[in-house]
Amino acid sequence: MSGKSRDFSLQWKRFFWIVGIFLALVLLLYFRFTSSRQVEGIAEIPVPVRVVPIRAERIKLYDTVIGRIEGEQSVKVLSGVAGFVVDIGKSRGDSVKEGEVIMVLEDSGRLYELREATGRHALARADFDEARRKHSQYKKLFDKGVVSRDELDSALSAVNRAQAQLEAFEASYKKAKWYYDRLKIRSPISGTITEIPPDTGQEVMQGETVARVAGNRKNSVIAGVDSSIAKRTRRGAKVVIEYKTPGETRSAAGTVAGVSKETDAYSTTYSLEISVDDKDVWTELWSGEFVNLKIEAGLLADVVRIPITAVLYKDRVPLIFVARGGKALEVFLKSEPVRVDSGTVAIPVSLFSGGSQIIIEGGSRLEEGRAVQILKDR
Template sequence: MNSKPYSPPTFFACLFFSVIYSKVLIAETFFEVKQTLQEQVVVLDATIEAIDKATLSAQTSGRIIKINFDTNDYVEKDSVLLEITNREQGAQLAAAEAGVLRAEAAYNEAKLTYDRYKKLFPKGAISQGQLDQAKAAAETSKQLINAAQASLTQAKESLDYTIIRAPYSGVVTERHVEIGETVNPGEPLFSGMSLTNLRAVTEIPQRHLQALRDNPAFIITLSDGSKLYSDKITLFNYADAQSHAFKVRIDLPVTDKLLLPGMWVKAEFVRGKSSTIRIPGSAVLTNNELNAVYRNVEGKAVLTQVRVGTKLDDEVEILAGLEDGDKISIDAYQKLKQLEAN
């Protein structure tokens, strides 16, 4: 903070600020400049993106026979996106069901034989070897049932793969196939994203890394001026090789405000406190990148150039040009009109 206001000669050459002094200050409202201890806020640009986004791929082979949605359509969870021919999968399911029945029948027969041998063995009608053989056959048949049931489960899954459903409610961002195409496992079918769970993504300079670690919370300002608060952040532990900035993901709370992936928002966090000067934004005259205020100096309005910092709500931070005790016109443009009229 400079101790004395400064006014470069080139600034007063601007026609916009041609009036420097007035003869007598007209009765008006003044603002007394004071240094205060205030939070220092870092404001960053952030992009909204969906947390839940995915590309659905084929898990079985077949020809596409029906497509129910297209790009930009909104779909509910479990809605059928498309259908694939299922004759081959249906035949595999029928064969697997028959295999289970065959294995169960073989097991029942083996178990009955083993039960009979257990009754005959004490009477000496069969040998120990025959009894052991019947027991092994029964146990093997039981395991064959498990194998047949596993094949049945696989066949059912394969049949289910012919109907593609939405994993969550959201918007289709891309359709990769057309009706009549033959697809194989791994080929992309649909891409989409959820509009419910969203996050803001930004990057912070290296110099602010420790401050964010100490106070991991953000205020997100939307385009309509409304604000969202979130302390659920993910700070990457490595920096971008070119920018040396660290990526931050900020999970956003559910809101009824218009918030869609791809939107720009402002993300701000507190990096500490320091002594600073803030004045009303109405007290500042602006011409391109030049800024000035009207100071009350011994009853005269003196146009004084200032260097401004961040703007927060209706206040402007002053980095140089003013000091404690200065009195300035609270409405600089109104003051300019009064001086021009005189």
């Protein structure tokens, strides 16, 4: 009996092992099935996106470059003498006529020199006039035989000495007056003040630049561009000139007046000359100032403008996601999109089928066929 009991017990153990393994397999299959259903359920959650409708439009293209205002003539105004600035009669942007005083300097030493030279010159003039009077008197007396030849010659020598002294003091006077007059700094040309570096009370040295004046009879805007822009820019093309004034940015209309045929030797760029249509704008523009130029470069028809961030890449090929029927669909572009400005590109509407909307936000989380939820505009 003991042997049979052991066999019976062994059979029950085998039975329980088999049942346990079976239950473990059932539980394993159950958990795998339920987890896959959960993952599948998560994948079906729609991705929130923002879209724009596909509406064909015509877009003007512009090349954006930096230009520089150039006057017909731009000169530095140098101080002819040293001195302290006591008065500045003009400001940056003011019009000035040739010979008009821009600034006044003060140098007490020059004033004293002029006064001293003026006094010496006046005394020398008086001595010369007196010597001439005496010589004339001696000549009459010599003709009458009252004075001798030696006395007449002595009177003539006195005239010559007085004349030489007068000429010397006259030269000193003119030199002192020249330096004193240079304390009033005048504009060498008619134009517009573009710069006045020194301030009132500041000392300036001889030869120092105290102002810049730009002639304003023939102003233009010059821009250096590469060969691609130079080739597609035509004389007469419209230009938008953007410039800054205190507190705001303004714009003015311009026209391409010419395109250089050769490159600049230093910058290796081609030069565009732009004329400004509204001549009154020159009162707000100064020679040497930098401005932004938007040059008309062409026209795109039947395109839609979208943010550049909506363009994605797959295997280096540009693509855009569109929403149709609640799903995200890939639309591959045949080439790189045309950039309209720094933030947008133009896409031909012919790439899209009816009923589609372009996804502009949320595309980075999408794949072909993924469910999407279109969000309303903010």
